[in-house]
Amino acid sequence: MSINWGGLIGVVIFYVIILAIGLYASRKTKGSTSMDDVMLAGRSIGLFVGVFTMTATWVGGGFINGTAQSVYDSGLLWAQAPWGYSCSLIIGGLFFAKKMREQGHVTMLDPFQMKFGNRMGGLLFLPALSGEIFWSGAVLAALGSTFSVILDIDTTIAVIVSACIAMSYTLFGGLYSVAYTDVVQLICIFFGLWLSIPFAMTNEHVTSIAETSSTWLGTWDNRYAAIWCDLGLQLIFGGLPWQVYFQRVLSAKSARYSQILSYAAAVGCMVMTIPSVLIGAIATSTNWTATDYGQEITDSNIVLPLVLQYLTPQVVSIIGLGAVCAAVMSSADSSLLSASSMFARNIYKLLIRQNASETEIIWVMRASVIVSGAIATTLAITINSIYGLFYLCSDFVYVVLFPQLLSVVYIEFTNTYGSLAAYIVGLTLRLGGGEPLLNLNPFIEYPYFDNGEQLFPFRTFSMLCALATLLLVSLLFHFLFTKKILDKKYDIFKCVTNVPPAPDPVMLNMKSIDEDRKDDFDSEVSESKNDTEKAGIDNRGAEIEL
Structure with missing residues (x-):
């Protein structure tokens, strides 16, 4: 099999478009030295962009590839991540989003350091960092496997290039770039995957998935009942203490918006799961020895790209590849930004150099993006189970961070x-x-x-x-x-x-809270003024008509 040059050109064009959008969005932070602007998009994320970026953050390469892999390996019954993370988003919206947004924190670790001190916050940073890095590794691994199947390109090269693209616009645009590119990426994921479904289902080598439902739905084994519950609870509650989640919560225009974003993203995750589940079911129902692949699948990591490559026309498979690329970018950039934001503020600023200027912190954050990206890329190349990484990233977060989050909030x-x-x-x-x-x-x-x-x-x-x-x-x-x-x-x-009477983190956050409340008040006054003026204009118009 030779390199698919048409597909490669298509992917390059897609990457150029994403990079251009990311760099264009970065103009919003040009010259800004404010942590709020770079890390939280000025706390100005509205409903439309907010719903897209919250959903796209979870629906990454690990999500769509891993779900298809799990359905093929063990059946839908054991594909717990989609519903687990959706439940997590709902619980986050109900019990955590409003409280965190109202308190005006900059990162998820702020309340930890306010309550337990800077050094303890530094320790808690480690499991939070590992979660973000493992998540990035999972999505990059998913992309590498897809590239190797559809384009016949070395996995290592694909992972490194994709990581570099994600890092480049994240470096300069912060959350603005990440959020704006998420809108385009989520649209690409949705249409790219759904486009491939009809072609794959009607392929001559595929048996009706209704006839094979007993296989791809999975079977229950009482021996593993406790483990099933264990992993389900891990995904639900281990999906809460994530900077990547709270970064969007804290960037919302208001506390109410932060809750709506959580609920909408939960629905979005379940909707975006459907094509991945269908692809896993299709792979289970396919006679692979009769296809051009010519053998049974031995590496379940590549289930989704195999379906795209061998069960759909070439043009459709390339579009599907674009969907996987979009999924990877939408999660990788978010995780890299989250990890670097926590390091720059909660470790460098509050623990190492408390007198550091905001300009210095932002440059430290950018350097952290590069380091985090390098570590995630190494993981993606060396660990071979996408779905395993997907689980592992919430594992230590669940055990170590969830009890601490519950403590600082309640x-x-x-x-x-x-x-x-x-x-x-x-x-x-x-x-x-x-x-x-x-x-x-x-x-x-x-x-x-x-x-x-x-x-x-x-x-x-x-x-x-x-x-x-x-x-x-x-x-x-x-x-x-x-x-x-x-x-x-x-x-x-x-x-x-x-x-002590006034710890630095408290003072920093109180300042943030005061400014945030002032901005919300000014916004409400402005909206009220605009409504009054509009009403006045409407009344004058009515008088003129009379």
Whole structure:
């Protein structure tokens, strides 16, 4: 098989268009040294762009390729990510989006550092960073597999070039570029995938998916019931503590908008899942030995690109490839921006150089985009399971970060002692369960351990243990210090009795809150004034007609 030059030219044109849109959108931040402008698009994201960028962030290459892979491998019953992340968005809109937006934070980690201190916030940055990096790696891996099948281009080259394109416009435009390109990318994903469905379903080598439903719907195995629930809960609650989500929540024009974006994106995720599920079902129903592929599928990572390449006309497969490219860009750029925003503000600004100017922070953020992109690219090239990466990215976030997020938003009495203890307990219990993707063998054998396989819901168990530790240790140290069993000089974290009068992060965020509330008030006054003037004009018009 030789390089598909027509497809390659089509992809190059698509990349040029996306790059042009991203660079055009970056003009909105030209010369700006404001973190709000670069990281949060000036907190001006409206409903139309907001719904597109929120949905496109989740519907990435890992989402569409991974869903097709899972349906083909295990059946729809085990393809949990689409509905899991949709439920997560709904819960986020109901319980977290409004509170975070009203408080005017810049990143998801701001309330963590306000409550637990800068150093503890730095520790919590690590699982947040790993989540974003694994997510980027998953979507880049999906693109690499698609390029290798449809264009016969080396996977490594495809991944590196795509990562460079995503980094280039993210570097200069920040969230403005990411959000505006998301609109185009989501449209490409929707039409590109749906266009391929009729051609693939009517291919002569494909049996009706209605006849093979018993295969692609999947079968239930009671042996794995606990694991099914474990992974489902991980996706639902592990989908919450993400900077990539809260970056859009915090960039919305108002708290109400942030909730609407969450609900609309949940619906969008489920709608965008349908073509991937159908492609997985089609792949299950295909006699692959009779196609030009000439053999059964041995690598389920490439299910979606194989369907596009061998079951649809060449032009359609190229358009489908454009959809995958769009999906990758829409998620990769978001994750890179999120990881770099947290590092620049919560690590560099609040932990390393508290006197750093906003210009310096923005340049640190841009450098972080490059470093994060390099790490994600390496993961995409070296780890071979797209759907596995898709799960893994919410794994450590679920166990370590979710209890902490719940604490900073809803539980008043928790403190740094409880946070640190919970971090250690959660991480130890989760790593103890092992991780095949990282070649990490289990050193804790949970109940029902069978030949190296954990059949116990150890992820949820680890999360609950972390949450219980956070509450109990916080209460213990609060009791010890307030009852003067321990002298206040031993309050080394200064979070119970030696609380400083005005920590820097609080002051920074209070300033942000005040400015944000002022902007909202000014906006409401302006809208009210415009409505009054419009009403006056309408009345004058009515008088003239009379």
